[in-house]
Structure formats: structure tokens, C-alpha cells
Amino acid sequence: MKRLQEVKSNEALDLYYPTMCEIVDAKQLTDLEKWYELKLPGGQDLGHEPGQFVEVSAFGIGEAPISISSSPSKEGSFELCIRQVGTLTKVLKRYEKGDTLGIRGPFGKGYPIEKMYGKDILIVAGGIGLVPLRSLINFVLDNRQEFGRLIILYGAKNPSELLFTDELDVWQRRDDVELHVTVDQGDPSWEGNTGVITTLIPELDLNLNKTIAAITGPPIMYKFVVMSLKSKQLPDSHIYLSLERRMKCGVGKCGHCQINGVYCCQEGPVFNYVDIKPLEEAL
Amino acid sequence: MECYSLKQSDVPALIDHLGAYGEVIAPHRKGDVSYSFEPVKDSEKVVLEYNRTLLPLKKCFLPPTEKLMDFSLKDMSYKPTEVPIKPAVYFGIHSYEMQSILRLDHSMLSGKAESNYFNRRKKSRFIGVSFSPDEYHFSESVGISIEEMEGFDLYLNKVSDDYQLYIISDKGKDLLKGFDKLIQAEPIHVEGREFNKKIRYHYNRLPRVFQYAYHSKVWAEVAERCVGCGSCNLTCPTCFCFDVNDQVEVTAEDGMRRRSWDSCMLSTFAEVAGGENFREHTLNRTRHRLYRKFKYITDEEGLPWCVGCGRCTAFCPADISMVDIINDLIREDEKAQFHKTVRV
Numbered sequence: 305m306k307r308l309q310e311v312k313s314n315e316a317l318d319l320y321y322p323t324m325c326e327i328v329d330a331k332q333l334t335d336l337e338k339w340y341e342l343k344l345p346g347g348q349d350l351g352h353e354p355g356q357f358v359e360v361s362a363f364g365i366g367e368a369p370i371s372i373s374s375s376p377s378k379e380g381s382f383e384l385c386i387r388q389v390g391t392l393t394k395v396l397k398r399y400e401k402g403d404t405l406g407i408r409g410p411f412g413k414g415y416p417i418e419k420m421y422g423k424d425i426l427i428v429a430g431g432i433g434l435v436p437l438r439s440l441i442n443f444v445l446d447n448r449q450e451f452g453r454l455i456i457l458y459g460a461k462n463p464s465e466l467l468f469t470d471e472l473d474v475w476q477r478r479d480d481v482e483l484h485v486t487v488d489q490g491d492p493s494w495e496g497n498t499g500v501i502t503t504l505i506p507e508l509d510l511n512l513n514k515t516i517a518a519i520t521g522p523p524i525m526y527k528f529v530v531m532s533l534k535s536k537q538l539p540d541s542h543i544y545l546s547l548e549r550r551m552k553c554g555v556g557k558c559g560h561c562q563i564n565g566v567y568c569c570q571e572g573p574v575f576n577y578v579d580i581k582p583l584e585e586a587l
Numbered sequence: 588m589e590c591y592s593l594k595q596s597d598v599p600a601l602i603d604h605l606g607a608y609g610e611v612i613a614p615h616r617k618g619d620v621s622y623s624f625e626p627v628k629d630s631e632k633v634v635l636e637y638n639r640t641l642l643p644l645k646k647c648f649l650p651p652t653e654k655l656m657d658f659s660l661k662d663m664s665y666k667p668t669e670v671p672i673k674p675a676v677y678f679g680i681h682s683y684e685m686q687s688i689l690r691l692d693h694s695m696l697s698g699k700a701e702s703n704y705f706n707r708r709k710k711s712r713f714i715g716v717s718f719s720p721d722e723y724h725f726s727e728s729v730g731i732s733i734e735e736m737e738g739f740d741l742y743l744n745k746v747s748d749d750y751q752l753y754i755i756s757d758k759g760k761d762l763l764k765g766f767d768k769l770i771q772a773e774p775i776h777v778e779g780r781e782f783n784k785k786i787r788y789h790y791n792r793l794p795r796v797f798q799y800a801y802h803s804k805v806w807a808e809v810a811e812r813c814v815g816c817g818s819c820n821l822t823c824p825t826c827f828c829f830d831v832n833d834q835v836e837v838t839a840e841d842g843m844r845r846r847s848w849d850s851c852m853l854s855t856f857a858e859v860a861g862g863e864n865f866r867e868h869t870l871n872r873t874r875h876r877l878y879r880k881f882k883y884i885t886d887e888e889g890l891p892w893c894v895g896c897g898r899c900t901a902f903c904p905a906d907i908s909m910v911d912i913i914n915d916l917i918r919e920d921e922k923a924q925f926h927k928t929v930r931v
């Protein structure tokens with residue numbers, strides 16, 4: 305048990321004060337999602353890992369945990385993409401270039417990059433799950449020779465909800481990226497796949513020993529994706545998932561993010577499937 | 588350990604003497620049936636014989652609500668709230684309450700240590716007092732005897748009409764410098780302060796019980812009666828979960844960010860965007876509350892995170908008893924074991 309006497313005065317931290325960041329660019333991507341590029345004071349790097357998150361602060365409303373969407377290889381600024389679902393996120397819609405936002409973080413554990421070098425990376429992104437995975441994707445693309453295949457499965461409800469369409473086009477054209485996009489419901493102009501994201505998995509030809517899967521999406525998606533990957537015989541330890549929980553502090557204090565006894569903001573949000581399998585509240 | 592006798596009539600003088608170190612906080616009567624830890628204004632008003640306060644001593648280190656910052660919406664800036672390091676004496680504290688503070692220390696200072704808590708805690712001194720267990724106390728069942736002195740600087744043991752004062756730490760000894768109403772004494776063992784409420788197993792055996800209790804039908808029985816008010820969390824001395832909220836003044840130009848105690852028994856505690864609720868039913872939340880006390884942290888730290896103060900039971904509007912739940916789980920477990928043995 306940690307004792308008061310073991311804590312030196314300089315180890316006691318002000319955990320709840322945000323750093324004010326300038327929005328250097330912002331763009332509404334879809335009806336619901338807005339993208340922001342932010343700069344820390346003095347253009348310092350955020351120093352994050354793909355998969356980590358920050359607490360975004362808008363005074364008068366509060367804070368929300370938001371994934372970092374840009375790759376650590378991008379210097380001088382970082383990016384967020386926020387879906388407008390409630391009080392805070394709807395207010396953020398009004399924030400434009402030149403405004404300031406408070407940021408705390410980066411928090412949590414991201415993807416274990418060291419373990420991923422040399423491997424085939426299989427990205428499974430459902431809806432807004434592409435936001436954190438884009439950080440990993442761009443990291444792989446910026447260090448392309450360090451990784452094997454890059455396979456991206458991306459599913460959205462309908463074509464108008466597809467995020468980062470410019471980047472999707474670029475990825476589509478690159479011959480070192482295998483991109484498969486699907487929508488639950490197409491529209492008359494949609495020529496791509498329709499169906500839920502799991503329908504893309506059976507056709508994949510995977511090198512099982514070499515493939516590491518990174519999954520992020522709405523809570524209901526995980527069980528089905530994991531099931532399909534398991535039926536392809538992908539070992540459990542090759543599967544990483546990023547879990548969303550309610551988070552207030554991001555620093556292991558407020559208790560909101562617990563999955564059974566595990567603090568999602570500390571041990572996660574990215575988990576190896578082996579570690580969460582025994583947790584009844586995880587999936 | 589140095590032991591002195593102290594006359595009951597000299598207790599106010601001791602409290603006044605301790606005031607030289609810093610503010611003294613002690614139990615006071617509140618209404619007819621309740622008690623509360625309050626700053627001492629008149630040492631004669633301090634009550635040393637009390638069963639329990641409504642709010643735990645935790646409130647002095649992790650306040651029910653605390654301002655984290657003032658902000659301005661005009662220029663999007665903020666001013667942090669400074670938490671000063673002030674000397675204070677907490678007087679008349681029961682052993683289980685002291686143990687709850689040691690557990691809170693772990694919760695707030697392990698991993699990243701929080702400065703707000705640290706500053707409030709840094710110069711605190713604790714003077715314990717013995718108590719007579721009522722129908723709700725069960726701290727002995729979680730390994731905390733009435734005379735457990737860990738954490739205290741001084742300890743007062745009630746012996747017939749007067750007290751024996753033990754010096755536990757050097758800091759305690761310093762507090763007494765210049766106080767001349769003490770007479771050296773031989774420690775007397777006090778008999779007959781029995782606990783009425785008991786968990787049937789030694790607390791060492793509870794992690795095993797909880798390991799198999801996840802799907803027990805006891806949870807549904809408890810959830811059926813629970814009204815989900817959250818009082819059990821808000822009165823618990825080791826619960827530390829909180830919420831953070833902003834408040835804007837009517838001028839809409841300034842405001843403050845505050846944090847307040849939260850309760851995992853409230854239905855929205857684990858809800859996220861999209862309407863997903865990871866502990867949707869009272870059953871899930873009740874189970875989570877008890878696993879937090881007897882399994883999750885306990886597996887890591889080897890101690891129950893419940894200190895047996897009895898508050899959650901005494902103040903539950905639905906008469907849900909911590910000890911009864913655990914004894915029910917034990918009974919279930921024994922039944923399961925029995926069936927297993929018979930089948931083999």
C-alpha cells in the first residue's frame with residue numbers, strides 16, 4: 305500500500321489543469337464530425353503513442369476524452385476528430401481556427417509499436433473508430449518499410465458518414481495499402497461493398513503468424529469482429545482492441561472508467577485481447 | 588509504548604493545547620442522533636463517545652465538492668485553485684476511520700500522486716479514541732480492532748471513566764510538549780467491548796468467496812431491494828470516485844470547475860455516448876460496489892477496502908446490510924462446495 309511518507313512534495317502533481325492549445329485549423333468532415341488541428345504552446349510535440357487520448361476542455365461545459373487522430377510522426381501539431389453527440393461535443397462544433405481549447409494528456413496506453421514492427425497490420429475500424437486508428441495507420445505509412453502488409457477494413461453506417469474521404473482515396477490508390485470499405489446501407493451512387501464490417505473478414509487471406517489486428521468501433525462491434533478473426537484462427541494474443549468507457553479524469557482517480565477492477569484510462573484504452581478476456585465487463 | 592492516564596475532565600485542556608499546532612477537527616453532536624467532524628470552537632462541545640459521524644473524515648481531505656479552478660470565458664483563461672498545506676489535528680478518531688485514511692492515501696497517491704489531496708494530508712495529525720461497537724460496526728471482521736493504533740500519533744483508550752493516552756509517534760510526542768496534565772501509567776487491557784455484527788469468515792478467506800460469487804443469485808436479491816440512491820457510496824470512508832463539472836455564473840463570463848463525490852450506484856455512472864451503459868442494472872452496480880471493497884483492490888493490496896464502519900448499512904434507506912450480503916455469499920459458497928463434494 306502506498307504511504308503518504310513515500311511521496312515527496314515534488315511528486316505530488318497538479319493533475320487537473322489543462323494546457324491551452326490554439327486551433328490552427330478546423331473542418332467539418334460530415335454532418336456530425338469535425339476535425340481540428342491543434343498546437344501546443346511553443347509548438348512542442350504532444351509526445352503521444354498511437355491509441356492514446358487527451359481530455360479536451362471547453363470552459364463552462366467540461367471535459368471529454370478524445371483520441372489523438374494524428375501520427376506521432378507528425379511534428380509541431382496534433383489532430384482530433386470529434387463527433388457531436390452531447391453537450392460538450394456540440395459546443396465544440398462552434399470552435400474554429402484561432403480559438404483555444406484546453407488539453408490534458410496524452411493519457412493511457414496506446415498500441416505496442418515495438419511488437420508491431422515487421423508485422424502485417426490489420427486495421428478494423430467501425431464508424432468513429434477510424435479516428436484513433438488513423439494515428440496508427442499514418443504512423444505505419446510514415447515508417448512504411450518497418451512494417452509488412454497494411455490491411456484496412458473500414459465500415460460506416462452509410463456513405464455520408466465516411467470520415468477522412470480524401471485520405472481514403474489516397475490509401476485506395478497506394479499499392480502498399482489494402483483498403484476495404486463497406487457501408488451498412490448504400491445510396492444510389494454507392495458502388496462499393498455493403499454489409500456490416502464482419503462481412504469483409506472471411507475473404508481475407510492472412511498470414512496468421514505475422515498478422516496483428518487493431519480493432520476500434522462501437523461496443524457491439526467487438527464481439528462479432530473478434531469471433532470472425534478467431535474463426536480465421538488468428539491467435540488471441542495478436543488481437544488489440546481499444547475500449548471506450550466513461551472517463552472523467554484520465555489519470556486513474558475518478559473511478560468512472562473501470563472495467564471490473566481494471567482502470568481503462570490507465571491500462572487501456574488499447575488492450576490485448578488476452579488481457580481482457582477474463583474481464584466479464586469488457587466486451 | 589509510553590502510556591499516561593488522562594482525566595476525562597482534562598480532555599478539553601488537551602484539545603486546547605493541541606490547538607497550538609493547528610486547527611483541531613473533532614466529532615460534534617449534530618441534531619439528536621447524528622454526529623459530525625467539525626472544527627473545534629469550544630473544546631467542551633467535543634463529543635468523544637459517539638458511534639459514527641454521517642460523513643466520514645475523508646471529507647477533510649477529499650471534500651464533497653471542491654473548486655479546481657476559476658475560468659474566464661471572455662479570454663479562455665483560468666486560475667488554478669491553490670490548496671495550502673496547513674497543519675491540522677484530527678481528534679477523537681476511531682480506528683476504522685484512521686484505516687480508511689490510510690486506504691485513501693493509497694487511492695489518491697499511488698500511480699500519479701494528486702497534489703490537492705497531498706497538500707491537505709501533508710501536515711495532518713491524528714488522535715485516536717476507542718469506541719463501543721453498536722449494532723452496525725464490524726471492523727474487527729475486516730482486521731481492524733478497536734485499539735488498532737496504526738496511523739495515529741496519539742491514542743486515547745477509555746478506561747472506566749477516564750482515559751489512557753498512548754504516544755504512538757514522535758510527532759505525537761511533539762504535540763504533547765508542555766502539556767502537564769498527564770500521569771505515567773501502566774497500560775490496562777479493557778475487556779468487554781464486543782462486536783455485535785460479524786462476517787462469518789476471516790477476511791483472508793473472502794477473496795476466494797468473491798472469486799466464485801460473480802454469478803451468485805445473492806446480487807439479484809439485493810438489487811431487488813436497493814433504490815439506487817447512492818448513500819452507501821457517499822457515506823463510505825474509502826469510496827473516492829468523483830465527477831467533474833463546470834458552473835457558469837449568470838453573467839456568462841466567468842465560472843468555475845468543480846469536482847464532487849460521485850457514486851457508482853447511480854445509474855449513469857458508467858454510461859457513454861451512444862447510450863451504452865456498462866453497468867446498466869442495479870445488480871451490476873451492487874456487485875461492483877462490493878467487488879471494489881473485497882476483490883479488485885484487495886487482490887493487489889492484500890487488504891479489504893471496507894473498514895467495517897457500518898455507515899453504508901446504518902444509512903441505507905432499504906436496510907441493505909454489508910455484513911448480511913457477505914454472509915449470504917459465504918452461505919451460497921458453502922452450499923456450492925457441498926454439492927461439489929457430494930457429487931464426486
Ligand SMILES: Cc1cc2nc3c(=O)[nH]c(=O)nc-3n(C[C@H](O)[C@H](O)[C@H](O)COP(=O)(O)OP(=O)(O)OC[C@H]3O[C@@H](n4cnc5c(N)ncnc54)[C@H](O)[C@@H]3O)c2cc1C
Pocket residue numbers: 357367368369370371372385386387388389390391392393394432435436547548549550551552573858859860861862863
Ligand atoms: C478513450 C476515449 C476516446 C474517445 N475518442 C473520441 C474521439 O476521438 N472522437 C469522439 O468524437 N469521441 C470520442 N470519445 C467519446 C467522447 O468522449 C464522448 O462522446 C464525449 O465524452 C461525450 O461528451 P458530451 O458532453 O458531448 O456528451 P454528454 O452530453 O455528456 O452525453 C452524451 C453521451 O456521452 C456520454 N458521456 C458523457 N461523458 C462521457 C465521458 N467522459 N466519457 C465517455 N462518454 C461520456 C454520456 O453518458 C451520454 O451517453 C472517446 C471516448 C473515450 C473513452
Ligand code: SF4
Pocket residue numbers: 812813814815816817818819820852899902903904905906907
Ligand atoms: S444506500 Fe442502500 S438503497 Fe441506496 S444505493 Fe446503497 S444499497 Fe442501494
Ligand code: SF4
Pocket residue numbers: 819822823824825826880892893894895896897898899900909
Ligand atoms: S463499505 Fe460500508 S462498512 Fe465498509 S467502509 Fe464503506 S461504508 Fe463502511
Ligand code: FES
Pocket residue numbers: 550551552553554555556557558559560561562567568569570
Ligand atoms: S478516467 Fe478517471 S479513473 Fe479512469
